[in-house]
Amino acid sequence: MTTAAPLEVRSLTKHFAVRSAFRRTHVHAVDDVSFDLRHGTITALVGESGSGKSTVARLLAHLFEPSDGAVIFEGVDVSRVRRRQDVLRYRSQVQMIFQDPFASLNPVKTIRHHVERPLRIHGIVPPAQIEERVHELLRTVGLVPPQDIAAKYPHELSGGQRQRVAIARALAVEPRVVLADEPISMLDVSIRIGILNLMLKLKEERRIAFLYVTHDLASARYVADDILVMYAGQIVERGPIEQVLSEPLHPYTRLLLAAVPDPATKLRAQRIEARKGRASAAVDPQEGCRFVTRCPLAIDVCSRVTPELVEAQPQQAARCHVTAPAPSS
Amino acid sequence: MTAAVEESASVRTREAALLEIRQLVVEYGAGERPARAVDGVDLAIGEGEIVGLAGESGCGKTTVANAVMQLLRPPARIVGGSILFEGEDLLGKSAEQLRRYRGRNVSMVLQSAMNALNPVMRVGDQFVDTMRAHERIDRRRALMRAGELLELVGIDRGRARSYPHELSGGMRQRVIIAMALALNPQLIIMDEPTTALDVVVQREILQQVEALKREFSFAVLFITHDLSLLLEFADRIAIMYAGEIVETAPAEQLAVSPQHPYTQGLLASFPPLTGTWTRLTGIPGSPPDLRDPPVGCRFNPRCPHCRPEDHELYVRQTTERPKLRIVAPGHEVACHLIARGSE
Numbered sequence: 113m114t115t116a117a118p119l120e121v122r123s124l125t126k127h128f129a130v131r132s133a134f135r136r137t138h139v140h141a142v143d144d145v146s147f148d149l150r151h152g153t154i155t156a157l158v159g160e161s162g163s164g165k166s167t168v169a170r171l172l173a174h175l176f177e178p179s180d181g182a183v184i185f186e187g188v189d190v191s192r193v194r195r196r197q198d199v200l201r202y203r204s205q206v207q208m209i210f211q212d213p214f215a216s217l218n219p220v221k222t223i224r225h226h227v228e229r230p231l232r233i234h235g236i237v238p239p240a241q242i243e244e245r246v247h248e249l250l251r252t253v254g255l256v257p258p259q260d261i262a263a264k265y266p267h268e269l270s271g272g273q274r275q276r277v278a279i280a281r282a283l284a285v286e287p288r289v290v291l292a293d294e295p296i297s298m299l300d301v302s303i304r305i306g307i308l309n310l311m312l313k314l315k316e317e318r319r320i321a322f323l324y325v326t327h328d329l330a331s332a333r334y335v336a337d338d339i340l341v342m343y344a345g346q347i348v349e350r351g352p353i354e355q356v357l358s359e360p361l362h363p364y365t366r367l368l369l370a371a372v373p374d375p376a377t378k379l380r381a382q383r384i385e386a387r388k389g390r391a392s393a394a395v396d397p398q399e400g401c402r403f404v405t406r407c408p409l410a411i412d413v414c415s416r417v418t419p420e421l422v423e424a425q426p427q428q429a430a431r432c433h434v435t436a437p438a439p440s441s
Numbered sequence: 442m443t444a445a446v447e448e449s450a451s452v453r454t455r456e457a458a459l460l461e462i463r464q465l466v467v468e469y470g471a472g473e474r475p476a477r478a479v480d481g482v483d484l485a486i487g488e489g490e491i492v493g494l495a496g497e498s499g500c501g502k503t504t505v506a507n508a509v510m511q512l513l514r515p516p517a518r519i520v521g522g523s524i525l526f527e528g529e530d531l532l533g534k535s536a537e538q539l540r541r542y543r544g545r546n547v548s549m550v551l552q553s554a555m556n557a558l559n560p561v562m563r564v565g566d567q568f569v570d571t572m573r574a575h576e577r578i579d580r581r582r583a584l585m586r587a588g589e590l591l592e593l594v595g596i597d598r599g600r601a602r603s604y605p606h607e608l609s610g611g612m613r614q615r616v617i618i619a620m621a622l623a624l625n626p627q628l629i630i631m632d633e634p635t636t637a638l639d640v641v642v643q644r645e646i647l648q649q650v651e652a653l654k655r656e657f658s659f660a661v662l663f664i665t666h667d668l669s670l671l672l673e674f675a676d677r678i679a680i681m682y683a684g685e686i687v688e689t690a691p692a693e694q695l696a697v698s699p700q701h702p703y704t705q706g707l708l709a710s711f712p713p714l715t716g717t718w719t720r721l722t723g724i725p726g727s728p729p730d731l732r733d734p735p736v737g738c739r740f741n742p743r744c745p746h747c748r749p750e751d752h753e754l755y756v757r758q759t760t761e762r763p764k765l766r767i768v769a770p771g772h773e774v775a776c777h778l779i780a781r782g783s784e
Binding site for chain 1: 497498610638639640641642643644666667668669670672673674706707710711712713714715718720721722723724725727728
């Protein structure tokens with residue numbers, strides 16, 4: 113089945129200049145990142161903190177302007193639109209859900225206010241129908257009875273309920289794309305699954321294209337169809353999630369998988385050798401693979417030549433000289 | 442029968458326990474309806490043992506840790522029970538005795554350890570302060586020790602001259618662990634020590650704690666909401682819900698045969714990384730308000746086995762607090778379903 117891609121990301125790049133007392137460095141937070149988000153598909157974007165995954169989500173939400181590259185929404189490059197009207201129109205189609213449901217709601221406003229505001233601003237329904245639509249949205253995200261919930265303030269709700277409010281608010285404008293930045297990492301374990309199931313339901317019923325940003329591979333496997341693995345600003349592996357997690361190509365993906373707690377095995381005691389202070393590989397990167405200093409498979413070429421993203425398996429690509437060598441070499 | 446079972450449980454733990462918490466009750470707030478954050482908790486930790494305390498936010502696990510450290514401040518107060526360290530009750534010790542106890546006997550790695558370091562002091566000087574507060578040692582020797590401790594946790598000793606902001610989150614966490622080791626305590630309390638770190642760093646740090654534990658044979662009380670982590674790391678696990686311990690078992694046993702519906706729900710809330718995809722349900726509802734907890738079993742509003750159709754059981758579930766009962770060696774569960782099965 114071919115699904116149209118409402119959002120195409122092409123060579124997206126974001127560099128931040130960091131000035132210190134003596135020198136000026138550039139953090140390559142996002143470097144030449146390309147992927148598609150398709151209707152009715154959840155794409156997981158995983159990586160460690162500082163890998164640039166949240167920056168990608170924020171670039172797509174138009175919270176920053178990229179240094180280079182394009183974000184193509186339904187055929188139009190929206191990465192540099194500036195007119196308020198155009199930005200608003202884009203944001204009504206591409207919504208974001210943030211990590212912290214405690215910080216993303218206004219504590220002095222009721223839940224009704226949060227959900228009806230986008231309906232008014234974007235003129236989604238006639239004013240007479242707003243009340244009804246608010247209740248419908250709250251029911252959609254599993255907040256019942258909606259009349260009671262709508263009258264409450266954020267502090268009266270649990271973390272999971274608050275995150276559901278944030279999702280209802282995002283859905284109010286009937287978006288085609290939802291960017292979810294670590295939406296469950298601050299929630300209690302027992303209610304995380306509920307939010308993930310809600311994402312699955314919305315993907316199926318509303319054909320929403322989701323970008324699910326997370327560092328948790330297990331939850332990514334539970335909801336996502338495709339996976340993008342980021343390391344030091346670059347995508348180092350991408351492909352169908354089941355395939356990537358069962359046969360990972362990139363050594364970093366393998367490292368991530370090995371680090372996930374596995375109840376079936378006991379942790380091995382291990383002394384960690386002192387690492388000499390090393391700046392992140394995304395700061396003023398040199399030619400060569402950015403993972404080379406941590407890589408168990410590194411060979412000579414790795415520190416000299418930057419690997420390209422090579423499709424070594426059908427639909428599965430990795431940026432590695434060893435496991436996904438370029439066809440010519 | 443119940444009384445006999447409880448008797449044998451406490452006799453068993455009394456033998457080798459380094460720390461023993463008995464029927465601890467902690468309340469927050471005053472007035473007619475204080476919140477009982479901890480309500481009758483029993484927990485023993487043996488020498489060199491890693492005990493995990495798992496539960497969701499607000500279940501009282503951090504309050505237990507603060508009680509053991511004697512760090513509770515108003516509006517929190519201990520209203521019942523005792524905390525014995527090597528047989529001596531901490532409640533009733535003087536401020537100076539407690540100051541010596543913290544650090545020498547027990548030290549703590551805090552939840553937001555990233556922010557626990559003083560930002561305007563070099564890391565090494567913070568070690569020196571800690572050591573000199575507890576023993577007579579000159580500055581030069583203390584700095585030497587600081588360097589050794591840093592190397593123990595995999596940090597270059599030259600880093601003693603760094604300021605905290607010059608270190609990554611994972612390194613700061615290791616510094617805190619090294620500092621907790623500085624006075625060679627018998628027990629280290631770790632409250633969500635790796636929650637803010639990503640999985641790779643988390644794993645490295647836990648492997649290191651395990652290695653250090655073998656070398657220095659301290660005990661660990663490890664507090665987290667991440668049960669999957671504990672199954673791998675802890676010797677024994679206690680599951681806490683709404684101020685009570687609902688199940689304790691050796692880690693291996695809890696992994697394969699969890700008995701309490703809450704433990705089962707928690708374990709079923711972690712999607713697996715391998716095997717066929719199955720739909721998970723998590724646990725419906727949310728934890729209760731501790732100012733007004735449910736009568737009877739506190740888990741009853743969320744429990745899949747609490748149904749009015751099963752009348753006799755339902756009445757007990759909604760009126761009577763279940764007690765911890767032994768179901769297997771070292772495995773105790775507080776659940777009416779279990780009680781019914783064993784009678």
